[in-house]
Amino acid sequence: SQQGEEDPQALSIQEGENATMNCSYKTSINNLQWYRQNSGRGLVHLILIRSNEREKHSGRLRVTLDTSKKSSSLLITASRAADTASYFCATGDSGYSTLTFGKGTMLLVSP
Amino acid sequence: DARVTQTPRHKVTEMGQEVTMRCQPILGHNTVFWYRQTMMQGLELLAYFRNRAPLDDSGMPKDRFSAEMPDATLATLKIQPSEPRDSAVYFCASGLVVSGGTGIRNTEAFFGQGTRLTVV
Numbered sequence: 001s002q003q004g005e006e007d008p009q010a011l012s013i014q015e016g017e018n019a020t021m022n023c024s025y026k027t028s029i030n031n032l033q034w035y036r037q038n039s040g041r042g043l044v045h046l047i048l049i050r051s052n053e054r055e056k057h058s059g060r061l062r063v064t065l066d067t068s069k070k071s072s073s074l075l076i077t078a079s080r081a082a083d084t085a086s087y088f089c090a091t092g093d094s095g096y097s098t099l100t101f102g103k104g105t106m107l108l109v110s111p
Numbered sequence: 112d113a114r115v116t117q118t119p120r121h122k123v124t125e126m127g128q129e130v131t132m133r134c135q136p137i138l139g140h141n142t143v144f145w146y147r148q149t150m151m152q153g154l155e156l157l158a159y160f161r162n163r164a165p166l167d168d169s170g171m172p173k174d175r176f177s178a179e180m181p182d183a184t185l186a187t188l189k190i191q192p193s194e195p196r197d198s199a200v201y202f203c204a205s206g207l208v209v210s211g212g213t214g215i216r217n218t219e220a221f222f223g224q225g226t227r228l229t230v231v
Contacts, residue, residue: 030216030217031216031217033219033220035222041224041225042115042202042222042223042224042231043154043202043204043220043222045219045220045221048218050216059186065230072143088154090220092217097143098144098156098167099156099204099206099217099220100137100151100156101146101154101156102153103153103154104153104154
């Protein structure tokens with residue numbers, strides 16, 4: 001069963017615009033991670049934010065975490081065509097530390 | 112260049128046949144995940160190993176699926192007998208779980224390229 005739910009399911013923007021994707025989850029977490037998947041490929045880890053952190057940056061990526069609302073957002077600034085991919089959030093629980101993925105957001109960045 | 116290696120990359124088999132998928136996790140990682148990805152269900156966790164011991168295989172149909180780690184360098188996922196509804200991409204991922212004063216913490220997971228299984 002999915003823990004995280006990404007929103008929107010699909011997002012289409014122009015190069016240079018910012019892209020924001022949201023993730024909501026149900027139970028308490030140890031950390032939340034964002035991954036990217038290019039078509040036909042495996043998932044690539046982007047960023048991990050722990051439950052005691054509120055915001056994290058990595059290059060053009062900015063992730064926020066609101067544990068009171070059980071939600072996270074991923075912001076990609078100044079998007080490029082190469083950012084076209086599916087983006088997944090995954091939650092790591094505080095017990096076994098398994099990773100449970102949402103169904104993802106498909107991002108299309110047009111030149 | 113550490114990476115998770117999965118074999119085969121593609122597999123087409125007839126219904127009823129046994130399928131074995133293999134995964135070589137990154138050396139030093141103590142957790143291994145098996146996921147199945149389909150358009151309808153997304154990424155489903157099938158099995159999770161830590162230090163080669165299965166901790167969670169609740170997502171795996173037990174009557175036909177089995178997952179093992181014969182040693183630290185090999186994880187296998189078997190389907191016997193295979194059915195058309197098993198057609199999907201199967202991913203293996205490895206990661207690191209550390210225990211410390213603040214409890215159990217996991218790091219990011221590294222995914223293999225997947226095995227695309229087609230059962231006809």
